[in-house]
Amino acid sequence: MNEKYETHEHDVLIIGAGGAGLRAAIEALAQGASVGVICKSLLGKAHTVMAEGGIAAAMANVDQADNWQVHFRDTMRGGKFLNNWRMAQIHAQESSERVRELEQWGALFDRTEDGRILQRAFGGHTFKRLCHVGDRTGLEMIRTLQDRGVQMGFDVYMECTVTRLLKDGDRVAGAFGYWRENGRFVLFKAKSIVVATGGIGKAWSITSNSWEYTGDGMALAYDAGADLMDMEFVQFHPTGMVWPPGVQGILVTEAVRGEGGILRNRLGERFMEKYDPKRMELSTRDVVARAIYTEVREGRGTEHGGAFLDISHKPAEYVKRKLPSMYHQFLELADVDITKEPMEVGPTCHYVMGGVRVEADTAQSSLPGLFAAGEAAAGLHGANRLGGNSLSDLLVFGRRAGLAAAQHAKTTSTPALDGREIEDAERELLTPFERKDGENPYNLHSDLQEVMQAQVGIFRTEEDLQSALTKIGQFKQPSEQFSITGSRMFNPGWHLCRDLKSMLTVSEAVTRSAIARRESRGAHSRIDYPKLDPEWGNKNNVISRRADRMELRQEPIPSIPEDLQALLAEEKGTGA
Amino acid sequence: MAEAVLRIFRGTREGGEPVEYRVPVATGMVVLDALHYVQKHQAPDLAVRWNCKAGKCGSCSAEVNGRPRLTCKTRMDTLPQDKPITIFPMKAFPVIKDLVTDVSWNYKVNKKIPPFQPRKGVEWKMYQPDIDRVQEFRKCIECFLCQNVCHVLRDHGKQEEFGGPRFFVRVAGLEMHPLDGLSRTSLLKDELGLGLCNITKCCTEVCPEGIRITDNAIIPLKERVVDEFYDPLLRLVRKIRNAGKPAPE
Numbered sequence A: 001m002n003e004k005y006e007t008h009e010h011d012v013l014i015i016g017a018g019g020a021g022l023r024a025a026i027e028a029l030a031q032g033a034s035v036g037v038i039c040k041s042l043l044g045k046a047h048t049v050m051a052e053g054g055i056a057a058a059m060a061n062v063d064q065a066d067n068w069q070v071h072f073r074d075t076m077r078g079g080k081f082l083n084n085w086r087m088a089q090i091h092a093q094e095s096s097e098r099v100r101e102l103e104q105w106g107a108l109f110d111r112t113e114d115g116r117i118l119q120r121a122f123g124g125h126t127f128k129r130l131c132h133v134g135d136r137t138g139l140e141m142i143r144t145l146q147d148r149g150v151q152m153g154f155d156v157y158m159e160c161t162v163t164r165l166l167k168d169g170d171r172v173a174g175a176f177g178y179w180r181e182n183g184r185f186v187l188f189k190a191k192s193i194v195v196a197t198g199g200i201g202k203a204w205s206i207t208s209n210s211w212e213y214t215g216d217g218m219a220l221a222y223d224a225g226a227d228l229m230d231m232e233f234v235q236f237h238p239t240g241m242v243w244p245p246g247v248q249g250i251l252v253t254e255a256v257r258g259e260g261g262i263l264r265n266r267l268g269e270r271f272m273e274k275y276d277p278k279r280m281e282l283s284t285r286d287v288v289a290r291a292i293y294t295e296v297r298e299g300r301g302t303e304h305g306g307a308f309l310d311i312s313h314k315p316a317e318y319v320k321r322k323l324p325s326m327y328h329q330f331l332e333l334a335d336v337d338i339t340k341e342p343m344e345v346g347p348t349c350h351y352v353m354g355g356v357r358v359e360a361d362t363a364q365s366s367l368p369g370l371f372a373a374g375e376a377a378a379g380l381h382g383a384n385r386l387g388g389n390s391l392s393d394l395l396v397f398g399r400r401a402g403l404a405a406a407q408h409a410k411t412t413s414t415p416a417l418d419g420r421e422i423e424d425a426e427r428e429l430l431t432p433f434e435r436k437d438g439e440n441p442y443n444l445h446s447d448l449q450e451v452m453q454a455q456v457g458i459f460r461t462e463e464d465l466q467s468a469l470t471k472i473g474q475f476k477q478p479s480e481q482f483s484i485t486g487s488r489m490f491n492p493g494w495h496l497c498r499d500l501k502s503m504l505t506v507s508e509a510v511t512r513s514a515i516a517r518r519e520s521r522g523a524h525s526r527i528d529y530p531k532l533d534p535e536w537g538n539k540n541n542v543i544s545r546r547a548d549r550m551e552l553r554q555e556p557i558p559s560i561p562e563d564l565q566a567l568l569a570e571e572k573g574t575g576a
Numbered sequence B: 001m002a003e004a005v006l007r008i009f010r011g012t013r014e015g016g017e018p019v020e021y022r023v024p025v026a027t028g029m030v031v032l033d034a035l036h037y038v039q040k041h042q043a044p045d046l047a048v049r050w051n052c053k054a055g056k057c058g059s060c061s062a063e064v065n066g067r068p069r070l071t072c073k074t075r076m077d078t079l080p081q082d083k084p085i086t087i088f089p090m091k092a093f094p095v096i097k098d099l100v101t102d103v104s105w106n107y108k109v110n111k112k113i114p115p116f117q118p119r120k121g122v123e124w125k126m127y128q129p130d131i132d133r134v135q136e137f138r139k140c141i142e143c144f145l146c147q148n149v150c151h152v153l154r155d156h157g158k159q160e161e162f163g164g165p166r167f168f169v170r171v172a173g174l175e176m177h178p179l180d181g182l183s184r185t186s187l188l189k190d191e192l193g194l195g196l197c198n199i200t201k202c203c204t205e206v207c208p209e210g211i212r213i214t215d216n217a218i219i220p221l222k223e224r225v226v227d228e229f230y231d232p233l234l235r236l237v238r239k240i241r242n243a244g245k246p247a248p249e
Ligand code: SF4
Pocket: B149, B150, B151, B152, B164, B165, B196, B197, B198, B199, B200, B201, B202, B203, B204, B214, B218
């Protein structure tokens, strides 16, 4: 063993402590594995805590006609049939049980009159399906999972950042990282690793995502040789705050529309009538985001470049009870009382449907011993995710990843770590201190964000995407030449140097995939190819590392068995 | 554009001092925005915790002009701009660096609390009026501002004997869960030192989630402890009433 570094050993190592990571940890513990969980922030602060609207599960507590088949169909339809059908099936079948489990671990959802879990309407869901707690569902979920995991006894490594996955031959063997607090390096040795690091939103300037969302897990997996998939599909949530400037991008939950909120433009027109007269405000996120964006671009936006979202026609008490954190957020940050006046909202980068390519049943990546779940994994959501399907995704596939990772650990021998890889990982982290007069990472971060926002945003063109790709290539050079001041103790500038490397990797993957897909589907809208192309409906973009180059190829989507085909038959061909 | 002066504590466990930074103030700016401005333009190594920037995660706690606050919810225009704005780390926890403190003690206390344990054979039905008060406790975002102001911790340093308001809130959430079958009163009395709280309500005043910590969590818990340990008759009644619940561990 390497004497030089603090080293921890586990059967299963989980990177990320949001919903997927914690659910994976609980399952791996239940299988008798020794489990370590690493998180960049303190435990309980992961992005899941900010999820507001609810968990989608066809429990049929409110609408009795609901069942997994309808949930499956809604999910596939929302994803423009690019979803991995098997994942969509498993997800629809298992999410109700996962919600019930949370309740049995102490979660307290809002109730129906007859004492069951209450469900609310959401975009793209045929029935009232979202189990929720006001507008703080994610907090309830993460607290429940956190307390369960702590009691079951996992080891948590808080404020620790993994910078490299280590390999033993062609399988995963461990991870190298640093403690944020003191900058010391640390090694983890593990038979299985689950990547549950969430998304990539920090590469865009207007985003609902926190500083942690830099695509670490995808970049780590990619660097270690695993495939990424569907990276062109980035979800812009239609409703982020637009004013004042400091709060730009902060999420305004879809639950506002679920509870009856109405969208209007500056002229007072209920513009969703033009874009989706049937579902109106409860259309899918890709459609609503494009609608708001178009209204603004065509000169019908609000003073600060958004649309009005109004819930003030509902009784004030009701609004405060069902949307308490929205009420406070607008009152305190924007001087707007949402029970009396409309909010100003606009699209914000929120979620990535793409990620690490996994096997549907096991969450196993293309690299032996490496698993991925939650936002870091691809497949379930296809070209566009429905609201509420993320929290259920975390539970369903977090559990499956933990299960498969524990089973894999049982049948594998202890891997060996490679000293040279470790030295290399160390050198990479230390160079910014050695250099004088290098680039300031904060400036480069802003530059990257502006490029992604302007050129790899809601509407895309070949020209913009090519230009973005060139710039990302240029950014990679200075990123090798950062210099940083201060010590290794809790130094955010230093941390950003490494996070930027991940952001550049995922930004390149998104841009390359977006260039390749010459059609418009779900969240990917090409002005130069505005139509759905049936040819592209059968293909996923897959990205992998060949030597030091990013290689893109297309692979056919797995074919859907007949019984499930039948479920979709009446829905297919309804257009984008 | 208006300018504000921030006096930010810079230092580590070994000591430190406030350093002044000038920051342009934009409309609607919050203190956390100002800290990010300093990071980006003047002190890239300024240590600050944050995640959501929307008052939902409880990461960004600090003392602004001497008052414990979430910096992401403290608007610059609510602070007097004619003198420097002081920003210090929470006092009740050891400093790691700058505004980042060592809050690991809280996680240790949390571990002592036995989790939710449903009564045997319960039917999974609950009614909204019965869970309203528990949902209030579950709003806690673990900002630890209440821990920071409670004099038992802040001034008397009784971390060994006292759990602090955050964990009274957590225990209250478990004890008042309509389907929970465990009693945590001896834990409250012996390990979490509930008796040391003298109901000053300082914790309630700073809670950004508006949880009425003292009235709704602490006082009812104190009553439970009294009932259980000092009133034998009530204790007997409760025992009979709770027959069928599993015994506390
Ligand atoms: S009421 Fe009790 S717990 Fe709250 S601050 Fe006062 S002494 Fe501390």
